[in-house]
Every structure is written in C-alpha cells, then in structure tokens.
Amino acid sequence: MSRPDLPPLNTLLPFEATVRHASMTQAAQELHVTHGAVSRQVQNLERALGTPLFERGPRSLRPTPQARRLAAAVRDALDLIEAAALEVSGRERGGPLALSCEPTLLMRWLIPRLPDLASRVPGLTLHLSAGGGQVAFARDTVDVALRRDDFPVPEGVSRVPLFEEWIGPVCRPELAETLTGRGFGGVTLLHTSTRPAAWDDWRRLTGPTATTATSASQQTxxxxxxxxxxxxxxxxxxxxxxxxxxxxxxxxxxxxxxGFVADGTGYGLLSPRPPERDARIAALLEWLRGQAASLVPPDGAGIG
Structure with a gap:
C-alpha cells in the first residue's frame, strides 16, 4: 500500500530524540551516531514536510509547536510498535526495573518497604539508584523515577501523582513535651542544605504563633x-x-x-511512557498507590 504522505521513516527516530532533548548532540549520543548524521536526518525531514521544525539560535535549538505535536505522535507510534513486537514475540520487557528515587525518600521510606513489594509482586525486581530533580531517561538508563513535583515535567514524560507532602516540626518525644507553651526558645533548630527554606515554609503556612520564638542555636x-x-x-x-x-x-x-500541614507539593512517579504500556511499571504503580494511602497524617486529608 502506497503512503505518499508519510515522511521518510528513517528520519523519525533522530527527530524525536532531538525534540525530547532539545539537543542534536544528546540525540546523537542516545542513538550512538554522529551529530552530523542526526542533523542530516532532521534536515531531510524538514525538506520532506516543507517546513522548519526548529528555531535555531547560536547556542540553542527550540522545537516549534508543530515539531512537538509530530514528536508526540512519533512517540505514541513507537510505543505501539514496541508493544506489538513484544506480543508477537511472546516476550515481556525483562530485567530489573531501574528506579531512581530521591535519596531521603529512598532510605527512609522505600527501602524499608521492599520486603512487602517482594511478597506482593514477586516477579518484579528493582535496580535502585538515588537521584533528584530532572530525569534524562535515555541518558541515565532509568525506567522510572520517584520525584517531588518541584520542577516542570518534561514534555513527553508521564507523571502519576502519588501523595501530597505534609511537613511539621519533629523531635524526640521527651523534647516535644517541653515545647508546649514556650515554643522553640532554648531549642536547637536543625536545618539541611538541600531544603534550606524548610523552616520558613512551615512558618509561612502556619502563621505567627508562639512556635516562632528564636531558638538558642541552629545547626545545618x-x-x-x-x-x-x-x-x-x-x-x-x-x-x-x-x-x-x-x-x-x-x-x-x-x-x-x-502536627503537619500540606505544603502544596507532592510526589509522583515519572516514566518515559504511560505506565499501562509496561506491565512492570503498572505493577509497581499499583503497589506504590497502596503504600501511599498511609501517607496522610491522621488529621489530614488526601489528594482529591
């Protein structure tokens, strides 16, 4: 069957990778070809379509709105082709699922729950790594990522919300008993370089109270x-x-x-394709949702 309106198919992979990275250099690295090869294929596609697909600056490469729409369609088509190929071959996506997770969440929440994951989803194996912020799935060889939503999600990346962030002062129970009625006077406030505004955020959310009293010392x-x-x-x-x-x-x-107060942020599961297109990611997401149900303080409300 003739399809005269289809663009050259060999141009689509380099084009989609270039849009996703907004960089021909990174696209070339992902595809294991030269920068020149990617550039030629993108130019071939532009000639075939009769329109520029990128706004080219001295040190920038910005996809046009038309390019973003076409790249999204290419990604969907590639996902369908991959799923069909796996079905025809009788294979499933195998090997460990590479999960990147913010370090503190990984250490204090996820790792202690891995035995439950193993018992409930026995066929799923995770390869864990610590990381935060933006995720370059192809470059970092990461399948999924647990991230706080304090940065914009890249185009083409799926994000499924899991739980809201609730924050509050915490300390040893015996120290907590001494705080009632006198605030933090004479108490050491603990700070962290990775969230330097944590105390300010909590005070902003709770308003001026006796708890804002100046402490005797600070430690970061x-x-x-x-x-x-x-x-x-x-x-x-x-x-x-x-x-x-x-x-x-x-x-x-x-x-x-x-107690705790919602700070307006939350955690979600990021993946380069919708979770339902990978049985491993879908199984992990179902388990994570079950675990996330307990992450609302007793006096709080969950995500609507």
Missing part, C-alpha cells in the same frame, strides 16, 4: 536524612515531611508536637 546538615537522624538522636527539632518520619512516629522515636 548537608543532607535531609542527616537532619532527620539528628532529630531521632535528640540533637534538636527538624522539619520533617510526614512520609519520611511516619515510621519513626509509629515506633515512638519521634513526636510531632504541632
């Missing part, structure tokens, strides 16, 4: 999990996201004397 840790571990050790009071301190609250190692 390089990573969030170090500040939380210091709170468990009784060093002082830290701002703790509920998801990261829930287990310590249940065990009685931490207390939250002022």
């Amino acid at each position: 840790f390089e990573h969030f999990y170090l500040a939380l571990q210091a709170a468990v050790a009784g060093v002082g009071v830290a701002i703790g996201p509920y998801a990261l301190v829930r287990d310590d609250l249940v065990r009685g190692q931490l207390a939250a004397p002022y």
